Each structure stands twice: as structure tokens, then as C-alpha cells.
Amino acid sequence: MRKIQIYSKDTAFLEDLEGQIKLLAPEIDINQDTLKEMELVIIDEDIEEVKKIKEQNKEIPIILLSSQREVLEQADIVIKKPFKLNKFLLDFKEGTLLPKVRRKECISFKEYNLYPAKKEIEVQTTGKTIKLTEKEVIILKYLYQMSPESASKEDLLENVWEYCADVTTHTIETHIYRLRQKVEQEGGSQLILTENNGYRLNI
Numbered sequence: 001m002r003k004i005q006i007y008s009k010d011t012a013f014l015e016d017l018e019g020q021i022k023l024l025a026p027e028i029d030i031n032q033d034t035l036k037e038m039e040l041v042i043i044d045e046d047i048e049e050v051k052k053i054k055e056q057n058k059e060i061p062i063i064l065l066s067s068q069r070e071v072l073e074q075a076d077i078v079i080k081k082p083f084k085l086n087k088f089l090l091d092f093k094e095g096t097l098l099p100k101v102r103r104k105e106c107i108s109f110k111e112y113n114l115y116p117a118k119k120e121i122e123v124q125t126t127g128k129t130i131k132l133t134e135k136e137v138i139i140l141k142y143l144y145q146m147s148p149e150s151a152s153k154e155d156l157l158e159n160v161w162e163y164c165a166d167v168t169t170h171t172i173e174t175h176i177y178r179l180r181q182k183v184e185q186e187g188g189s190q191l192i193l194t195e196n197n198g199y200r201l202n203i
């Protein structure tokens with residue numbers, strides 16, 4: 001049985017989400033008592049709670065529900081509010097919301113292994129390892145979180161660059177171009193696809 005915890009200061013939201021999860025997936029054990037055996041923690045808005053839990057247990061995967069969609073190093077997945085509850089619950093039941101990687105491990109897709117903590121990406125077919133900038137890591141993590149859907153340039157402006165005054169869509173295009181060139185020239189297949197005036201990780 002999968003065990004999870006949910007944290008929210010909004011009692012009504014907490015009760016509703018717990019009720020919906022129990023209805024859709026009664027095999028899920030929602031326990032608020034201890035982190036010791038939890039497989040997943042869902043936190044509503046509370047960034048300080050995210051940091052607190054990571055201090056207690058660095059390996060536990062965390063999903064942050066946020067109206068800001070902060071790209072936190074401590075959170076494995078960030079879901080922007082408002083979100084479609086039905087899709088959230090479907091993804092939850094199918095396991096697609098569960099992080100495939102802990103922060104100290106790697107995110108694997110196609111022939112690539114991304115190591116966020118090391119700021120490196122490895123091309124498995126050639127054995128080449130490429131150093132990345134912090135921004136490049138955040139871009140790849142964000143696109144991975146959005147997969148299989150594409151992220152518009154507006155999404156990237158909002159969630160990766162947080163609407164910095166000096167950032168334009170041209171800045172995004174330049175970062176994506178350089179990231180593609182850096183990785184693909186080492187023998188990997190196409191890393192990021194341009195789609196619907198936005199970008200999608202080639203998974």
C-alpha cells in the first residue's frame with residue numbers, strides 16, 4: 001500500500017483533496033502522523049514546510065501545489081494552482097506524478113541522464129558528460145515536469161525566469177538554442193522539440 005502525507009493550512013481544501021484521493025484510489029494510505037514510512041508528501045503552498053521536511057528527510061519526494069509555481073530545489077514536482085483536479089487524480093493514480101528520481105540521483109529520458117545536483121547531463125550512447133549552467137538545469141527540469149505536454153514561452157517566462165524585467169522571448173530562444181547545441185553536438189539525438197510556439201522535451 002502506498003503511503004502519503006498531505007499538508008495544507010486550508011482545511012477545506014485538505015479535506016476535499018483527501019476525500020477525492022480516497023474515492024479514486026482507496027488503496028492509498030493518507031497518514032499525517034509520521035514521515036518515517038511515507039513514500040510521497042503533497043504540500044499546499046507552504047514553502048517553509050517543504051524546506052522543513054527536506055531537512056528531516058532529504059530523500060522523500062515532495063509535490064508542491066503552488067499558485068506561483070516556484071522552481072524550488074527542495075520540491076521534486078511543482079504543480080501550479082488552479083489545476084484540474086480530475087487530471088491531477090488520474091495522473092496520481094497512474095503514478096505519473098511520482099518523481100522518477102530523487103534529487104541526488106538522475107532523471108533519465110531517451111539516451112540522456114540528467115544529474116541536477118551535479119549540473120551535468122550524460123549522453124548514454126557516447127558516454128559523454130556535459131556540464132550545464134544552473135539555468136539550463138532548471139529549464140530541463142521544468143520541461144521534464146511538463147512532459148508530455150509542451151511549455152509555451154510564456155510558461156518559461158513565468159516559471160523559469162519569473163518575469164525578470166530584462167528577459168524577453170529572444171532570451172529564451174537563445175538559451176534553448178545554446179542548450180541544444182551544447183548537448184546534441186556530443187552525439188545525442190534532438191534534446192528539445194519546438195512545438196506550438198513553445199518547447200517540449202524529446203522523451
